[in-house]
Amino acid sequence: MSGFIHIQTISDIFKLFRLEDVVHHPLVAVIDFSKVTEHISDGTKISAGHYTVLFKDFNTSVKYGRKIVDFQDGSLICMAPNQVIEMDDDTESTEGMAGWGLFFHPDLIRGTALNDRMKDYSFFSYETSEALHLSEKEKQILLDCMLKIQTELQENIDVHSQAIIVSTIELLLNYCSRFYGRQFITRKSSNNNVVAQVEKILTAHFTGNATGEKKLITVKDLAEQVHLSPGYLSDLLKKETGKNTQDHIHIHLIEAAKNILLSTNMPVGEIAYSLGFDYPQYFNKLFKQKTGKTPLEFRSMN
Missing domain, CATH: 1.10.10.60 (Homeodomain-like)
Structure with a gap:
């Protein structure tokens, strides 16, 4: 597929990656890229109506604005709703892809303390060339947060589900703030x-x-x-x-x-x-x- 893709809903994400059979929450998703077989063509522009946190361990580039950026192994980017990236995939197939994506709709956090704090997470306005490059320890910390969200999504939804998911997302974003602070120091x-x-x-x-x-x-x-x-x-x-x-x-x-x-x-x-x-x-x-x-x-x- 190529051209322009706007992902309006969480369900659209599962359709994009041909994962329609997966039971999912309407406002939040965790995608394991190692299980994705759908290939996104070079030149495809993608925007979304939700917040996106992407971690990857495979070789690809993205184009943000007029910049071609090497989205390096072990890097993480965060995108706010309606940002546009252009894929420039230099993998011949999806075999060997690894990483994960967290996608959550603004409605998930509306009315919560996290909604009020989102403006403090300024890295959602960074360009992809300003990705967060993670150490092995930092990768594991974020992965643990992702697994907690994924586990909660696989449980039966109850009155505590949203609060637990939202608080874990906030924990993950707080770690991202800490790790960006470390990156500013190491790149002094x-x-x-x-x-x-x-x-x-x-x-x-x-x-x-x-x-x-x-x-x-x-x-x-x-x-x-x-x-x-x-x-x-x-x-x-x-x-x-x-x-x-x-x-x-x-x-x-x-x-x-x-x-x-x-x-x-x-x-x-x-x-x-x-x-x-x-x-x-x-x-x-x-x-x-x-x-x-x-x-x-x-x-x-x-």
């Missing part, structure tokens, strides 16, 4: 290069703004320039510097504003426009929030 050298890139880009950008460039750089702009997703970049910077991407942008912006205020007689409105603000009042508000003074108060006191 490459992370430091990213921090240096960010500083260089922002310095050049706001030097340009001081001479009249009228575009306020966004988190998305900055992430694209360092070839990372906005979520991953923000988490990386937070881990390395204690400040997220927006904080870094604001630091450089305020420094540029201070330099212009003290070295020129430009009206505050013109300074705001030169820095990329469409409305001077937004600049005034941000400047006071960050410095405790209005731009005019800062100028008059220095």
